[in-house]
């Protein structure tokens with residue numbers, strides 16, 4: 001079976017504090033590798049909302065998950081993560097890899113507003129190979145500002161050493177609990 005190995009699968013998801021019965025949004029479903037990994041950490045009640053704005057990517061990855069018997073706990077949405085209709089969902093974690101909208105301005109309030117109190121967000125980027133590390137740092141700075149302005153506290157900003165040719169890192173943050 002040809003199972004796609006997602007970039008930095010474990011490094012990206014570790015630290016997100018996955019709860020077995022949580023509801024998770026994968027804002028960039030892509031070939032489904034990160035969603036598979038999240039599913040493997042969930043129990044019977046856990047769910048993933050898998051979003052991708054490419055119908056081709058979505059239908060191929062959806063078919064692969066179905067074949068492996070993993071699609072029952074996944075809701076698929078073909079949408080731009082910035083404007084996806086997430087009403088009716090309350091979720092604990094948002095995970096996204098290489099999606100530009102999370103570092104433009106304040107970030108998508110339709111997504112961040114709905115994260116449960118105490119829930120986590122992990123946003124990761126891999127810059128083009130050979131690009132300046134400063135570019136990654138600037139991006140992480142923008143994401144931090146966006147998340148902070150929308151009620152999150154940044155827990156860590158991992159810069160991954162395992163990828164030498166392409167600066168890669170992210171921001172992991174937790175939604176502040178309202179007193």
Ligand SMILES: C[S@@+](CC[C@H](N)C(=O)[O-])C[C@H]1O[C@@H](n2cnc3c(N)ncnc32)[C@H](O)[C@@H]1O
Nearest residue numbers: 006028029030031032033034052053054080081
């Ligand atoms: C690098 S892949 C993500 C990797 C994926 N999680 C995996 O395990 O293979 C990026 C994906 O995000 C999708 N994407 C990019 N911008 C998006 C957006 N604004 N909203 C939803 N999906 C987006 C692309 O179509 C692509 O499939």
